[in-house]
Amino acid sequence: MSAGLLLKVVAGLATATLAAVLLEHYGLRAVSSPRPARLHTAQRPFPAPGAEDTNIFWGLQISDLHISKFFDPRRATDLEKFCSETVDVIQPALVLATGDLTDSLRRDRWGSRQFEVEWQTYYNILRRTRVMEKTTWLDIRGNHDSFNIPSLESSQNYYRIYSALRKHGPMHYIHKTPFGNYSFIYVDATITPGPKKPFNFYGMLNKKQMRKLFFLSKKSSLSNHTIWFGHYTTSTIISPAPGIRALMSSAIAYLCGHLHLLGGLMPVLHTQHPKGTLELELGDWKENRRYRIFAFDHDLFSFADLVFDNWPVVLITNPKSFLYSSSTHEPLERLFYSTHIRILAFSPSSITSVTVKIDDVYLGNAVHLSGPIFILKWNPRNYSEESHVIKVIVQDSTGRNKIVAHEFSIKGDIHVKFDFMPSFILLTDHYVVAQILFILIVVALQFLLMTFRHFRKIKLKGTPGCISLTIFSFNVLSKTDIFCYSVLFLNFYIALGPWFVGEIIDGKIGCCFSFGVLVDGHFFQGSMTYVIGIIQIFTVIIPLSAYLCWTLLLRCQGHTFSTHLRGRYLKAVPGHALAGLFYLCHLGCCVLLWKAYGTTALVFSPTYGWLALLAPILVRLAWTLSPRELRAFAVELRSHQGPDRQ
Structure with a gap:
């Protein structure tokens, strides 16, 4: 099998798989508004x-407040003005505060834990403005509000002390009016226990929670309308069949936050589910000071996303x-x-x-x-x-x-x-796409290495070009035992081995795999881990393999490290600099791991700390490998190159 044909097969498989996923999760959903x-x-x-x-009645939504001990005190002062002036002027029947009430990040922005002073600041704003006396204030948890919490009963769970609602799990609030009742169903997809950043970026619902939500959905059928609200977008909620979108299909809208308008790149993140339910992500208060007004007028739903003040x-x-x-x-x-x-x-x-x-x-x-x-x-x-x-x-x-x-x-x-990108972002289960991509990349690398090792025999024709030399160098790597088995093992280990062992939650030792996180007897299915795994492959495994291929090619051309630098200095520096850049990037990831999960996690991290030590050893072996082991490849290469060609 030729390398070109092999690459086409792998690319075709990846394309077909992704197309199937997008068709299932998106293709049939970006439909025109129902007539x-x-x-x-x-x-x-x-x-x-x-x-x-x-x-007619109206309400407000606010999301991603991120009240912080370290950053931007105006988040709190503006929130106090919102609770006094804005609420006083608009006089909403209720306010939905959809998660991330506090920031819960250390000064370095990577370490995460609950700071009581942030929750006290939030609570004091509610108390001073007396907003809970003026309206119904429904504040729910987000992923930041559950960072580093071992249990709901923990003393670190300040939500149960300082919030207005202080309720966990699915909840049903009924707003009663002379012209009917309106149901508001809370989707609590936050993870318990709550890992440190970033392993609760995705929310999760278990079968028990899904049954409770199904019961609440049936109960709300007697209301004029139902609105579901939560912190996570449905694309960042992992739920068992039939899935969270199917469960909320009887609702007019799902109101959420979490994505912060993708840092301002997507000013509008709205779409509609196949059965007509609107999904309306609200921009964050943290940076953009966004809030939303919504209204039911003769049972017709309308809303507007606004900027504070x-x-x-x-x-x-x-x-x-x-x-x-x-x-x-x-x-x-x-x-x-x-x-x-x-x-x-x-x-x-x-x-x-x-x-x-x-x-x-x-x-x-x-x-x-x-x-x-x-x-x-x-x-x-x-x-x-x-x-x-x-x-x-x-x-x-x-x-x-x-x-x-x-x-x-x-x-x-x-x-x-609705526009393609908002619909794609909100209607695609991205953890599924990440999982498929991760598996395809791992399998493709293993398949290529094994194919080249056992079936591919390189025959250079004429003067080899860049592509031919690339294929040739990969063939050398695949047939050199120490490097082939090392890359195979690293790729296999990232897929199945534990990445690190450390305090996923303070005082709770856990283990992180590509397919999930195990902590304190709880296993959380892989989601963000697949994204991290893909990044790890593209910033460590592939660059390391490419650098080893390049080194082995130079060795086949008769170079050592010193002669290579003397003979082609200007051409050599960019290659070494790029490899060094990727290595520094990996060292930076090691530092972030240490900041987030402590020294234990760094010491017991095969894919971070240990790999940072192994990579230079493999590189040194490539430059010091005995010429005898490369003789056959060197003869093949030199027979197609002039004596002065390097």
Whole structure:
């Protein structure tokens, strides 16, 4: 089997496997928004949005606060202002604080533990602002809130002391109104016991938790609407069949945080599940000071993602955005029977004007109904064809103004879908993709080495080029026992052997493998470990193998380390510098391991500390290998190279 054909087979296998995964987890999910029921057969047209101030309530969401002992004290001061001024102005029925309430990171940002002072800061903000008396404050745990916690009963679990909710596990909160009940189901996917950073980046649900969530889902079926909320996106939750997305399919939306808008690279992370449930990741408070307002107006769900202290706050509740509509969960036909455009407008100063345009045609100024509700009479039948854009311009008495706009459709037969990247990020189970990639990479390396060792016989033709020399050098590596078996063992060990043994949790010795983490009698399935394993292969195993191949090629050309440097100094330096850079990167990983898990973990870490010592030994062996062991390869190579060619 030729090397080229072999590489094509491996690449084809990888592509086909990834395509299958993406088709299963994404391909059928980035669909257009479901069309509403046919208008003439509508069964839920009333009560339709009109000129009354009933059948409406609103709430807020805030996520990833990261109150820190060491960094950015304004996170806390701004949160206090949010709990006083913002909550006072908007007066939400409830506030969802969806995890990572505290930072729990040491000053070096890598070591992790719970700091009581951070929790005290958070609690004192809630107490001083009396926000729990003004609204229902539902604060839940995130992965940072569970760093380095041996058990829920541990004295280090400050969430049970200083939070407002102080509840673990699935929970059902019912918001009761004169026009119906609205269910809020909490998904607690945090890991218990809680490892140190980064091994709880993925959340996990066991069968018992899934059964409880299933029961709560059935119980909520009597409510007008159900919202699920949690810290993790569904793409970062590991759950048994039928999976967390299937379980929440009866909900109008799942509200979460965790991804921080990918550091600002994805300003909007929203999508829709196959059965119509919206998944709405909220940007972080930590750096971006984001929060969200959501509302149910005559059982039509709408929301807006906002920036703190940016007034006025405006939310158009009727007509709602078509992109965020679901005929499965909402009575969308009420849009057709509505009599008024409805807008929520908030500001610390009085609102002076609310101007409404549709398709850039001035429709009029909305009038104040009560509280933050503004209405403007309209005839939706005038907009029953195609889609239209509503724009609202709100100004307050201080001159501040806000412009909001979205596309709506009364007819409901336009084709829209969410952007590819947000859907891919939120709908793909990335730990599955990482697992498949990791296995494919490990198997491909083992397969290539064994194939070259037992079946591949190199016959150079003509003057060898770069590709031929690369294949030749890999062949030399595969047929030189000490290096072939070393690379095979290292690759095999990263796949199956323990990476390190140390205090995964303070006082609790654990063991880390590619396929999971074992600590204090608990085994957590591999997730982030596969990502780390892929990084380890591409920054250690492959660079080390490439450097050994290059060294053996030079040895076959008759060079030693000293003659090689003298003869081709300018060409030699970049190769050695690149290898040194990868080695320094590995040493940096050793330092991070030491900072995160202590000296014990570094001492008992075959894939970090031990490998840092083994790599220079292998390199030295390559440069000092007896010429007799390379004679056959050297003869083959020199027969195709001129005497002066190196």
